[in-house]
Amino acid sequence: MDLVGVNVIETAALGRPFQLGMLYDCRKDALVPGITLWDKEQLQQSIRHHPQINTDFSVTASDSIEEKSHLLNIDGYLKLSLLSGLINVRGAAKYLSDTKKSFRQQRLTLHYHSTTKFEELTMNHLASGNIAHYEAFDNDTATHVVTAVLYGANACFVFDREVASDEDKSTVEGEVKAAFDKLKGISVGAQIDLSLNDKQKTAVQKFSCTFYGDFQLQSNPASFEDALNVFADLPKLMGENKELAVPLRVWLYPLDKLHSHAAKLQKEISIGLIKNLESVFETLSTTEMKCSDLLKDTPSLAFAGFCDKIIHMKQNCFIYKLSFMKKLGSLLPKIRGDIEKETALNELLHDHEECPFRGSDLQQWIKEKEQESVIIKTLLRQLTDSGATVEENLDKILMDLEVENVVSYTFTSFEWPDVLLSKQKAFLNPSTMDNNGEDSPDSKQKTGFTSEIKATMKSNLKIYKNLIKSKTCKPAKFIVASKEIKNNPGSCILLYENESDEATCFTPPSKPACPVIEQISGHSVVVKVSPACPATEELRLLYKMKEEKDWKSQSVQSQDTVTLTDLSPDTEYEMKYAAVGKLNYNVDSDVIHLRVIDKKLIDATESVLEILNLIENKCSELMQDNSAVTFSAIHRKIQDMMRYCQTYKQDLSNRIKSVIQSIQTCEEDISALTDLLQAHKESPFNKSYLMEWITVKENESNAVNKFLQQLCDSRAEVNNTFDTFLLDISIKNLVCYTFSSLDLPDDLLSDQEKFLKLQMMKRNSEKKHNAMPHTWLTGSIRETMKKHLKVFKELMLLHGDQSTTFLVTSKEHTIHPGSCILLYENESDKPICFTPPSKPACPVIEQISGHSVVVKVSPACPATEELRLLYKMKEEKDWKSQSVQSQDTVTLTDLSPDTEYEMKYAAVGKLNYNVDSDVIHLRVIDKKLIDATESVLEILNLIENKCSELMQDNSAVTFSAIHRKIRDMMRYCQTYKQDLSNRIKSVIQSIQTCEKDISALIDLLQAHNESPFNKSYLTDWITVKEKESNSVNKFLQQLCDSGAEVNNNLDTFLSDIEVKNLVCYTFSSLDLPDDLLSNQENFLKPSVMMRNSEKKPKAVPQTWLTGSVREKMRELLEIFKELMLLHGDQSTTFLVTSKEHTIHPGSCIILYKYGSDEAICFTPPLKPACPVIEKISGHSVVVKVSPACPATEELRLLYKMKEEKDWKSQSVQNHDTVTLTDLSPDTEYEMKYAAVGKLNYTVDSDVTRATTRSTNIRAV
DSSP states (O other): OEEETTTEEEEEOTTOOOOTTEEEETTTTEEEEEEESSOHHHHHTTEEEEEEEEEEEEEEOOOOHHHHHHHTTOOHHHHHHHHTTOOOOOGGGGGGGOOOSOTTEEEEEEEEEEEEEEEEEOTGGGSGGGOSOGGGGTSOOOSEEEEEEEEEEEEEEEEEEEOOTTSOHHHHHHHHHHHHHHHHTOOTTSOOOOOOOHHHHHHHTTOEEEEEESSOOSSOOOBHHHHHHHHHHGGGGGOTTSTTOEEEEEEEEEGGGTOTTSOOOOOOOOHHHHHHHHHHHHHHHHHHHHHHHHHTSHHHHHOHHHHHHHHHHHHHHHHHHHHHHHHHHHHHHHHHTTSSOTHHHHHHHHHHHHSTTOHHHHHHHHHHHHHHHHHHHHHHHHHHHTTOEEOSOHHHHHTOTTOOOEEEEEEOSTTSOOHHHHHHHHHHOGGGOOTTGGGSHHHHOOOSOOHHHHHHHHHHHHHHHHHHHOSSSOOOEEEEEEOOOTTSOSEEEEEEOTTOSOOEEOOOOOOOOOOEEEEEETTEEEEEOOOOOTTOSEEEEEEEETTOSSOEEEEOTTOSEEEEOOOOTTOEEEEEEEEEOGGGOEEEOOOEEEEOOOHHHHHHHHHHHHHHHHHHHHHHHHTTSHHHHHOHHHHHHHHHHHHHHHHHHHHHHHHHHHHHHHHHTTSSOTHHHHHHHHHHHTSTTSHHHHHHHHHHHHHHHHHHHHHHHHHHHTTOEEOSOOHHHHTOTTOOEEEEEEEOSTTSOOHHHHHHHHHTSHHHHHTTTTOOOOOOOOOSOOHHHHHHHHHHHHHHHHHHHHOOSTTEEEEEEEOOOTTSOSEEEEEEOTTOSSOEEEOOOOOOOOOEEEEEETTEEEEEOOOOOTTOSEEEEEEEETTOSSOEEEEOTTOSEEEEOOOOTTOEEEEEEEEEOGGGOEEEOOOEEEEOOOHHHHHHHHHHHHHHHHHHHHHHHHTTSHHHHHOHHHHHHHHHHHHHHHHHHHHHHHHHHHHHHHHHTTSSOTHHHHHHHHHHHTSTTSHHHHHHHHHHHHHHHHHHHHHHHHHHHTTOEEOOOOHHHHTOTTOOEEEEEEEOSTTSOOHHHHHHHHHTSHHHHTTTTTOOOOOOOOOSOOHHHHHHHHHHHHHHHHHHHHOOSTTEEEEEEEOOOTTSOSEEEEEEETTOSOOEEEOOOOOOOOOEEEEEETTEEEEEOOOOOTTOSEEEEEEEETTOSSOEEEEOTTOSEEEEOOOOTTOEEEEEEEEEOGGGOEEEOOOEEEEEOSSOEEEO
16 A cells, blocks of 8 residues: 555555445455445535546566566555455456466566546545544444545456477577567557567467456457457447446545544554565465476376375475465454554564475475486486386286386385475474474485485496396396385385396396416416306306307306316407396406417418419419410410429428417417418419419410411411421412410519519518519400401412412511411511401492493502402492502493492402402483483572572662562572482482482472472563563653652651642552462471472462553553642652552552541542533523543533633533533634542543534534
C-alpha cells in the first residue's frame, strides 16, 4: 500500500470487486461486504467522474516475485499479504500465482495495461455529518473506506517454451531473442504489425501461450500468433463506451479520521523484513522447480532410489512452504493491528534459518543431486552403448533358465539415508524424531560422490566394459541395477554365477609380472613362474609365433618354473602370463619376445643354392641343343653362365655356413643372415635374373631351331665357311640367310664376370646390379625374320639352277637385328644385305581423255631396280607390261571404251625379285557422253553470264523486282551447277573405278533434261527477260525525257504540303510471280534434290509483255505525257514507280489527290460521240446529249464560228439536250463535245459543222 498524503492509502485492486463507499480492513487486506456508511442514493449524488485514458505495455523474461509485483504495480505490503495467502486474486492478477515449473522452461510475458476513467467521492460527502450508518464504526471490522477508484483493464500473455536437454543452447537463445524482439517491437497507439518473418515463425512455433486478463474472451489463445491477434483486439473488448472496465487502483480513506471509535491500521511491516520473507518463498519455489527437472532426468527415471529422494525433497519443501505461509498469514493482521510486535516476524525468520529448509542447505543439496545426476547419466550412456540394459527387477533375470550368469553394474549408494531429508522429516513430524537423532550414524554420513567414490565408479566401468568385450569370459547377461551395499560406496560389479541368486562382488585379478627366461637349450625354453594374487583362480603361460594370432596356453599354477618343448626352430615367439579370475576374466602381463633362427630363413638359404644347381643343369641341357651345337655363339654364352654359377655357388655356400654358426652361438644377430640373403638378391646371381636369363635362352634356342628346320627343309645348307663357295667359278651368286644377333654381347654375363673378381666379392653386399636379362628376339624382330625366311624361300624357288647357292650362316649385324639375307653377287667376295623392294603404291589415274589414260608414276624405293605398269582386260589372264622407270606419268592409248580394265605396278629388285602393288579397276567412258556433261555445265555458265549482264541493265538497276528475279535465277543456277558438277564428277569417278555402270551418267543427264534447269527453259527465260528489259528501258527513256522522276519512295511526296496531286506512271507487272523460279526453288530443296531424277517440272517460261499489254502501256504513256503538259506547276508531281496490279497488267497511272495517301487508278474519259442536231428554230439550235462514260466528270459542248480560234463552252452534264440561242444568222459553225476527267484531262469528240441562214440552218 502506498500512502497518499498523510491519510489516504493507494493500492492495487487485483481483480477484487471494489466500489466507492465500500469498507476495507487493511490489517487483513480484505473487503468488508454488507456494511456501508452511506445510502446508495446518497453515494450516487456525491460521485465525480474523470476520464483517464492511457494504454501501455511491457515485456519481461523474468519470473521472480519481485518482477511480477513490479509488472502489476503491487507494493511490498500488499505483496506480503499475497505471499501469506490473505488475498484471493482474480482476472489478470492470477498471473501472480503462475510460476515456471522447470528451469528448462523459457518464459516471456507480455503485459497490457489500459485505464479508462477515475471516480471519487466529494470531500463534502466525507464530512461526519453526512454519515448515515454510524454503527459501522463499532464492530471493529474495517479500517478504511474506498473513496476513489481508477478503472481500466490488465492482461498478461505468458509464453512458455520447453527446452530439451539435447537442444543446442545457441539455437534456443536465438529463438527466444527473436520472440522477445517481436514483442518489444509492438507500438502503443499504432497499428499493430501481426506479420511474422521466416525467422520469427520458426522461433515462436515452439511457444505456448497462457492468458490472464480482465477481459472476457471467446477462447483463450494457445499459440504465439493467436496471442498477437487477441492483443490487437483488446481495446475493443472493453466495450464501445469502456463499460466493461474493472477497478485497477483504489484509494482508501482511514475510518478513524471520520470517527474516533473506528478501528485503525496501527503499524505496517518494514521493507527489510518483506524482502527477507520474499526470499524464503523464492528459495522454496526454486528448489521445487529444480526437483521437477531432476525427476525428468534419466537417473530418476531409471532408479527408484535416486528418484524417491528427489520426490521427498519436493514434497517436504511444499509442505514446509504451506506451513510457513500459514504462520505468516496469522501474524500479519496481528502485527498490523498492534496485537503482536514486528519481532514475531524476526523470530519466524530466525526459526527458518535454524531449520533444515534454510536456503543454504537446500542449494547445497540440489547442487549435489545435479552433480550426481550428471555422473550417473554419463555412466549409463557408456554402459548402455556397450550393450548393458538397465534392470530394476532382478528376480525376473535370475529366474530366466536361459541366463546362467548375471553381471550387474550396481549403484550402491542410492538407498543410503539422506541426512538433510532425515532432518526435514523429523522437523515436519516432531513426534517421530529420535531423541538421539544427532548421534545416529545417518546424521554423520556424508552425501554426494566424493573423489574416491567417482574414481571407483570409473574403474568399475572400465572393468565392466572389458567383461562385455572379452572373448574368453563365460556367457553372461549384463545389466545395470541399484542396490544398497555400504561396504562399496558408489558402485560395484555384482556377479550371480552358475544360476545362483547369491551375489558376490567381482574383483579382477592383479596384473601379473611378465615371464622371466631362465634357460634356452636347443628347442626348449625354461621360464620362471612368479606368485599370483588372491583373486587369480588360475595362472597361465601364453605363447605364440609372432606371425600367429592365436595364443597357445599352458597352466603354471603352483609351479616355480615351466618348460616349453614344442617351439619351432628359427622362429620368433611372444610370451606373457595371463591371470584368470572369475568368469574366466583375464588380466595379461606385458609381452616378452624370444627370437631364434627362423626356419624360413634356413629354407631361403637352401633355396638359393638349389636355384644355382638348377641353372647349372639347365645350361648343361641347352648345350646339347641343336642350336648350340650348330652355332658356337650360342654354345659359348651358355657355357659361360654355367661356369660363373658354379664359382658363385661355392663361395656363397661357405659364407652361409659361417653366418648360421655365428648366429647359433650368439656371436651375431639374425640380421647377419638376412643381410647375406639380401646381398644375394641384389647380385647378378639372384633368382629373378637367372630364371629370366635361362627362359630367354630357351626361347631363343627354340626359335632358332624352328627357323633352322624350315631352312633345311627348303634344302638350304648350314655352313659358316664361305671360301669353298666363293672360289667355285660355277657359282655366280651366293645367297645366305644369316642369323645376325647370336654374337651380341650379354649384359648379365658381363656383370657376373665383374662380380666374381676378388675385389668385387669383398663388397658384393653393397653393390646393386641393374642389368636385367633381355632378349634380342622381340616381337618385331621375329616378324622381320619370318619375312626374311619367306623372301629367302621365294628366291630359292626363282633360282633353282646351280649358278646360285643358298646357305644358312651366323654373323653379327647390329643394324639388321635378328636376321638378314647376305648376297654375294656376280662372284663378288663382298656381300651386300639383300633388301626386297617395298610394295609400290597402286596406280593413280590422272586423266582420262577419249580412249587414252594417263597414269601417275609414284617414286620407287631404292631397292627397286625396275618399275613396270601391268594392265589387262578383266576377263583376260595375261598381263601386258610397260616399263615406267624414271617417268612421272605413263599414257596408255590402246584401251577400248566401256570396258573394265585391271592395273598394278610391279617393283623388280635384285635377282629379279618382284613385289606387286594392289590392283585397281578402270573403265573408259565414251567421249560423246563426256561432251554432253560439259555442254550442260557450259549452258549453266552462259545463263549465269547473261544474268550478270542483265543485272547491270538500267531496268534492273531502277526496279528491284527485275533485279531480284534475275539475281534469283543466277543464284539458283550457281547452286544447281555446283551440285550437278559434283555429282557428275562423283559418277564419272565411280564409273572409271568400276563401282557404277555407265547408265548412272546417262540417268543423271536425263534427270537434268527433266529438271527446271534444262537448256530449253533457261534460254527461253533469258530471252523473255531480255525483251522485257528492253521494253521497260524504252518506256523509262521516254518518261525521263518528259521530265518524270523515277522514285518508289512516295512518303516524301505525300508528306509535302505543296504537292496537291501525285501522278505515278506505274509498271504493274514487274512483281508478278515467276513460275520457273518457283519450280527451281522447290527443286533445290534437299528433299526434292534427292529425287530430282523422278521430277518433271511443267512450268514453261512466260512473259507478261504481250502485244495488247504493250499497246495499253503506250496509250497510258501518251496520257501521262499529256497530263504533264496540262499541269506544269509544282502542285502536281509526276513520278515513275513499280507496284503490282494484277487487274492492270503492264502499267497503270496511279493518282494521289490533294495529299491523300489512298491511291486511285487514273482512267481517262472515253471519246464522246459527236453532237447530233435535233432541232433548229430561228437563231436557236437543239443538240442531243449522249450519255458520258463513268470516267467523265464533266461533259461540255464546244462551238465557234469557223473563222474563230477560241471555242465557246457550255456544260451539258446530266442533260438530254442542249439549246444554243446566241448564234449569228448565215454563219458556218463548228461543234464538238469535250469529256473532262480527273485532273481536267479532256477528250474531244469529232467536229460537226453547221451553217445558219436567214431562214434556216443547214447541217454539214
